[in-house]
Amino acid sequence: MAKVLDWIKTNYDRAVVIAAAVFLFISAVSIWWSAIQFGNRLVTPQPSRGKPASQPPVSVELDRAAEQLQNPAQWKASKRSGLFVPEKHFIGADGLPATLQNTQVHAPVPNDWFEKYALPIEDADVLDQDPDKDGFTNLDEWQGRTDPTNKESHPDYTTKLHLVSATEEPFRYMFSSRIKDTFGINTIDQSEPTQFLKVGEVIRGTDFKIMKFMEKRARNQYGINEDVSQLLLEHPQSHAQVTLVKGKVATSPQSVASFVYTWGGRREFEVRKDQEFPIATAEGNQTYKLLEVQPAKAVIVNTQKPNAPIDVGFAR
Numbered sequence: 001m002a003k004v005l006d007w008i009k010t011n012y013d014r015a016v017v018i019a020a021a022v023f024l025f026i027s028a029v030s031i032w033w034s035a036i037q038f039g040n041r042l043v044t045p046q047p048s049r050g051k052p053a054s055q056p057p058v059s060v061e062l063d064r065a066a067e068q069l070q071n072p073a074q075w076k077a078s079k080r081s082g083l084f085v086p087e088k089h090f091i092g093a094d095g096l097p098a099t100l101q102n103t104q105v106h107a108p109v110p111n112d113w114f115e116k117y118a119l120p121i122e123d124a125d126v127l128d129q130d131p132d133k134d135g136f137t138n139l140d141e142w143q144g145r146t147d148p149t150n151k152e153s154h155p156d157y158t159t160k161l162h163l164v165s166a167t168e169e170p171f172r173y174m175f176s177s178r179i180k181d182t183f184g185i186n187t188i189d190q191s192e193p194t195q196f197l198k199v200g201e202v203i204r205g206t207d208f209k210i211m212k213f214m215e216k217r218a219r220n221q222y223g224i225n226e227d228v229s230q231l232l233l234e235h236p237q238s239h240a241q242v243t244l245v246k247g248k249v250a251t252s253p254q255s256v257a258s259f260v261y262t263w264g265g266r267r268e269f270e271v272r273k274d275q276e277f278p279i280a281t282a283e284g285n286q287t288y289k290l291l292e293v294q295p296a297k298a299v300i301v302n303t304q305k306p307n308a309p310i311d312v313g314f315a316r
Helices: 002-010 012-042 057-070 111-116 138-144
Strands: 089-091 097-099 161-167 173-179 182-187 195-197 209-214 217-219 225-227 230-234 241-245 256-261 267-272 276-279 286-293 297-302 310-313
Touching (some): 161 297, 161 310, 173 241, 256 286
Antiparallel strands (some): 089 097, 182 195, 217 225, 230 241, 256 267, 276 286, 297 310
């Protein structure tokens, strides 16, 4: 060993060169061996007989993606608007953009009602339209809770009847008392002496004759059973009738109501109390009778349904 060390010290340059050559040789052998191992890993092993080759994972993912493209998912929403669902837009009354979600387009009718019947909510005059041609507008149908697309479904024709004016006049005489078959008749202002009359006699100062007496009793608001007997009067020429209820002021047959009827056009006419009048309908004329005239309303009745009075007010 001492001789080797002495030789290395004597021949230092040669020793370095030899060591470098050995290092390079070992490195070359290592690189060659690594290359052989890498090549072996690149070789795909053959599948054994009887077992199918498994599909590479990347291919499986590609097939799955292709299948999804062929059958895209369907978007669903529980509300009217959602992702990829079209929404109608409008310019509201204030001039700003609006949608069915944040704006009531045609007040007082809600947006959902127009959508329910597929009505053109974007039309400015949609409330005045009559899609089923039954003589009633969409607004009439909404107020009447009927189907605007079905001609057989519409509001009552009397909804097209409104007051123009009402002149209520009291009948000047009142049924004030009764003694057996004799009736006491007084003026409502007590300006004349009492008339004591029987059925078949005419009230002095009028042409009205007492035609019939009907004895009645009814409980009032205080629970008292009071006399509400009636006298039926009739005018011999005009056949106008007046019913006098004991102790109450009656409405004069001279009371007049002026009406306007707007189904199938516009017609204005006057009716006196107790007078009958016709109104046109799709099924033909229907006859009504004016029962009462008050400052704010008139009370009418269909002559075919005498127990179902109808209040008619002024148009809103």
